[in-house]
Amino acid sequence: MLPTTIAGSLPKPAWLAEPIALWAPWRFEGEALEQAKRDAVLVALKVQEAAGIDIVSDGEQFRQHFVHGFLEHIEGLDFVNKKRIGIRADRYQADCPVVVGPIARRGPIHAEEARFTRANTTRKLKFTLPGPMTIVDTIADEHYGERPKLAMEFARLLNEEAHDLQAAGVDVIQLDEPAFNVYMDEVSGWGIEALERAFEGITVKKAIHICYGYGIKANNDWKGTLGEEWRQYEQTFPVLAGSSIDQVSLECAGSRVPLPVLELLAGKELLLGVIDVATDKIETPGEVAATIRAAMKYAPVEKIIPCTNCGMVPLSREVSLGKLRALSDGAAIVRGEMAG
Numbered sequence: 457m458l459p460t461t462i463a464g465s466l467p468k469p470a471w472l473a474e475p476i477a478l479w480a481p482w483r484f485e486g487e488a489l490e491q492a493k494r495d496a497v498l499v500a501l502k503v504q505e506a507a508g509i510d511i512v513s514d515g516e517q518f519r520q521h522f523v524h525g526f527l528e529h530i531e532g533l534d535f536v537n538k539k540r541i542g543i544r545a546d547r548y549q550a551d552c553p554v555v556v557g558p559i560a561r562r563g564p565i566h567a568e569e570a571r572f573t574r575a576n577t578t579r580k581l582k583f584t585l586p587g588p589m590t591i592v593d594t595i596a597d598e599h600y601g602e603r604p605k606l607a608m609e610f611a612r613l614l615n616e617e618a619h620d621l622q623a624a625g626v627d628v629i630q631l632d633e634p635a636f637n638v639y640m641d642e643v644s645g646w647g648i649e650a651l652e653r654a655f656e657g658i659t660v661k662k663a664i665h666i667c668y669g670y671g672i673k674a675n676n677d678w679k680g681t682l683g684e685e686w687r688q689y690e691q692t693f694p695v696l697a698g699s700s701i702d703q704v705s706l707e708c709a710g711s712r713v714p715l716p717v718l719e720l721l722a723g724k725e726l727l728l729g730v731i732d733v734a735t736d737k738i739e740t741p742g743e744v745a746a747t748i749r750a751a752m753k754y755a756p757v758e759k760i761i762p763c764t765n766c767g768m769v770p771l772s773r774e775v776s777l778g779k780l781r782a783l784s785d786g787a788a789i790v791r792g793e794m795a796g
Contacts, residue, residue, distance in 0.1 A: 457794060458748065458762055458787040459510035461727065463665055463705065464584040464632065465522060465767030466503065466515030467776050472496045476772055478670065479521055493518050494572060501577045503777060508784030511580040511628060511761070514573045518566070522632055522767065523586040523594045524553070526566070530613065532559035532599070539596040545638050548674035555597045555606065561613045570624035580627040585614055587633035587664065588650035589642070604646035611653035618658050628703070629655075630663035634766075637666055640691040648695050655700065663703035663727060664696065667766040668711065671734030679711075679734075686712045693720035703727050707765040708747055710734060718754040726755055729765035730786065731779045736771065738778035744786020745793075757794060762787045 467475060472492050474480035484492050500515030519525025527533055538551040570583050586594070588607040600606040618629050631654060636643050655662045668686070669675035679686075689706055696704050703725040707713060710732030718726060730747040731739060748762055762783055768776040 457757060458760060458791050459580075460762050460784050460787050461509060461511035461582060461628075462504070462513060462515075462768070462780070462783075463667065463727070463729075463733075463764045463766050464513060464516050464582075464630070465769040466500050466517070467769055467771055467773045468517060469496050469499060469773070472517070473520070476770055478672065478770060482520065497569075497573055498576060501573070504780065505577065505579065507777065507780035508788070509579075509780060511582050512577055513582045513584065514569060516584065516767065516769065518569045522584065523591060526586055526617070527553055527591065527595065529562060529565045530559050531562060532557040533595070541596050543593050544635065544669070544678075547638075547678050550594070552594055552596050555595055555599045557599055559606075559609055559613065561616055564620040565617055567617075567620040567624045570621050570626050574625040581625070582628035582630055582663070583621050583626045584630045584632055584665070585617060585621075587631035587635070588614060588654055589639065589647045590633050590635040593635045593639070603642075604650075607646055607650040608653060611650040614654040615656050615658075618655065622658055622660050626660060628661040628663055629658060630665050630703075631655075632665045634665075634667055634669055636664070636692050637668060637688045640688055643692045644695045648699060652700060661702045661725075662700065663705070664701050665705040665727065665766075666692065667705065667707045667729070670766055670770050671732075672770060676734055682712070684712060685714050687714065687717075689713060689717045690720065693717055697721050697724060703761065705729060705763060708751065709739065709744075709765055711765070715750055715754050718751060721755070723759075725759050725761055726751070727761050727763040730762045731764040731783050733764055733766045733768050733771065733779075736775050738775060739782040739786070741782050741785035741789055744782050745789040748787065748790045752790075757790075 705727035
């Protein structure tokens with residue numbers, strides 16, 4: 457009951473990349489970099505296990521960025537001549553690779569990483585990939601000309617990758633789709649269609665992560681414009697409720713999401729965001745437990761998986777460790793109450 461997990465990323469060790477930074481450059485090259493990444497994964501696993509996290513991940517230590525880590529291995533993309541574009545409905549600007557021809561996967565991208573991670577933990581393992589809508593929103597297309605068409609092409613490649621991850625022993629495959637909280641009108645059309653295509657034939661747990669973004673200034677400023685209640689989930693959750701997705705995430709800690717939206721996901725497992733990644737303040741176990749109890753008014757406890765709101769890569773290692781412990785200890789409080 458109440459198994460805990462994280463959304464995906466953890467801070468990278470200072471010896472691997474610059475801490476508390478997105479897009480941080482690697483401190484090594486070649487084989488030395490690959491070994492350093494593997495060492496960082498071992499640390500990430502140990503940190504999660506020691507904190508009591510039940511469903512662990514590689515902490516995205518193998519990747520510089522949650523989207524580009526996958527895209528770097530895709531043919532048809534120009535990473536040399538990047539183009540600066542507005543992403544997430546122009547919330548902020550980013551230097552993005554350009555689609556210059558038909559996209560193709562050269563072969564398995566993350567399968568060896570997943571096998572390495574699987575071999576070094578006995579706990580359930582989650583592996584994250586960027587979702588097709590979010591990928592399309594994070595690149596400059598100069599070839600396909602239509603976002604839905606490009607999304608379906610990426611969904612095909614993601615599906616190939618998901619099958620490789622499944623064969624590598626991963627228990628949960630999660631697609632990260634922060635764009636689902638931005639382009640809600642498109643979700644019910646090509647967004648959900650591409651998501652289903654990406655998971656076609658997958659028999660392990662299928663998860664989608666939808667959040668309000670990392671705790672960076674651009675995202676925090678955007679949140680300040682959303683009013684007293686953040687109701688974006690009301691448009692997307694009914695669509696997801698009718699999908700084949702097993703697990704759906706939502707941001708609850710430190711947010712203004714009205715918890716009755718949980719009732720729109722009847723039958724789904726809920727990756728309940730009980731840890732706010734937009735602040736260095738470490739939640740107390742009691743605060744985590746209170747968020748879980750509040751959610752239990754609208755969803756059965758057996759469907760709740762306490763989680764972080766989003767990735768923690770922009771946080772310090774000390775803060776992230778404190779938050780992991782609070783996540784685990786808070787869930788344990790509620791488990792004890794239920795057992796009593």
